[in-house]
Amino acid sequence: xxxxxxxxxxxxxxxxxxxxxxxxxxxxxxxxxxxxxxxxxxxxxxxxxxxxxxxxxxxxxxxxxxxxxxxxxxxxxxxxxxxxxxxxxxxxxxxxxxxxxxxxxxxxxxxxxx
Amino acid sequence: xxxxxxxxxxxxxxxxxxxxxxxxxxxxxxxxxxxxxxxxxxxxxxxxxxxxxxxxxxxxxxxxxxxxxxxxxxxxxxxxxxxxxxxxxxxxxxxxxxxxxxxxxxxxxxxxx
Numbered sequence: 499x500x501x502x503x504x505x506x507x508x509x510x511x512x513x514x515x516x517x518x519x520x521x522x523x524x525x526x527x528x529x530x531x532x533x534x535x536x537x538x539x540x541x542x543x544x545x546x547x548x549x550x551x552x553x554x555x556x557x558x559x560x561x562x563x564x565x566x567x568x569x570x571x572x573x574x575x576x577x578x579x580x581x582x583x584x585x586x587x588x589x590x591x592x593x594x595x596x597x598x599x600x601x602x603x604x605x606x607x608x609x610x611x612x
Numbered sequence: 613x614x615x616x617x618x619x620x621x622x623x624x625x626x627x628x629x630x631x632x633x634x635x636x637x638x639x640x641x642x643x644x645x646x647x648x649x650x651x652x653x654x655x656x657x658x659x660x661x662x663x664x665x666x667x668x669x670x671x672x673x674x675x676x677x678x679x680x681x682x683x684x685x686x687x688x689x690x691x692x693x694x695x696x697x698x699x700x701x702x703x704x705x706x707x708x709x710x711x712x713x714x715x716x717x718x719x720x721x722x723x724x725x
Contacts, residue, residue, distance in 0.1 A: 502655070531711060538621075540702045540715030541656070554712065589655060593711050601711035603655035 502604035504590050510610045511580055518576045519607045523592030530573050531601065532565055533589040534558065541589055547573060548595065580611045614639045614705040618716035626724045631675075631690040633719050635703030638684065645686040646704040646713065647677055656702065662686060673697070698723045 503522040511517050523530050528549050533541035544563070545555045549570035559565075562580075567573040577584055587608050593601035619634040637643055644663050648656040660671025667679045673696075677688045686703060700720050704713040 529711070533713075538717070540704070540718050541713070543712055543714070546712060591655075591711065595710075600658040600661070603657070605653070605655045608653075 502590055502592050502602050504588075504604040504607050506607055507605065508608050508610075510612060513580060513582060513611055515580055516576065516578045517580060517609065518574050519588055519609075520572060520574050521590030521592075521604060522572045523590070524602055525571075527592035527594050527602075528570065529593045529595040529601075530567055531591040531593075532573070532575055533591065535587040535589060535606070536585075544575075577609075580609075582611045585609055585611045614643060614707055614714045616703045616705050616714060616716040618701075618703050618719050620719055621717065622720045622722070624722045624724060625693045627695060628692050631688075631693045631697060631721065633688040633701050633703075633721070635677075635686045635688065635716060636684050637686060637703075637705045639705055639707065641707050644706040644708060645677075645679060646706070647671065647675070647686075647688050648702045648704060648715075649673075650700045650702065650718075652699075659688070659701075693721075693723050695723050695725065697721060 505520045531546040532544040535541040547567040562578045565575045587606040589606045591601045591603045616637045646661045647659040650656050659675050660669045662669050662679045670676045675690045700718045702718045703716040
């Protein structure tokens with residue numbers, strides 16, 4: 499297993515367009531997390547899944563954002579009607595849910611809205 | 613609610629010198645505390661974590677951190693800096709061991725030859 503994989507690594511989009519990011523967690527991990535990191539700041543929690551169930555969503559996740567994990571494996575994060583303020587690094591992480599091992603982060607998707 | 617404050621957004625040290633990164637937390641419950649490192653254009657890598665066992669926690673790459681409840685601190689240290697330690701470091705807190713984390717703003721470390 500090569501770790502948490504995110505695609506694409508970079509995305510440039512025009513304001514108002516929709517974008518979708520994909521995260522493939524480590525295969526045996528049942529928990530998956532999404533974070534957003536803006537320049538010069540630490541990551542901010544957005545949402546997380548236990549298998550296919552979305553257990554918690556941050557207030558940062560406006561109605562334009564939606565995340566899914568349909569079969570409890572990969573996850574997608576969609577942003578509709580993108581705004582310049584959405585420009586950030588979107589990080590995905592996964593863990594086995596027991597707390598006995600660490601959460602592994604992917605390399606992130608950098609979104610630039612122009 | 614849980615939060616962390618990292619004192620100093622930039623730290624510059626000489627190679628071979630002590631690295632000290634400061635982190636103070638606030639938590640309504642006994643916290644789980646973490647230090648992560650991030651290299652440019654990379655994800656985050658866990659250096660170490662505190663989960664209410666030993667107060668002195670040893671991590672990877674020679675780093676360690678001490679949990680001090682009386683000071684609500686979890687400072688990260690390394691006795692001797694190496695050039696490869698140049699990176700951004702984040703302190704994080706969670707109310708449980710579930711990796712729903714609240715991160716500090718980060719401290720960028722530069723190492724001078």
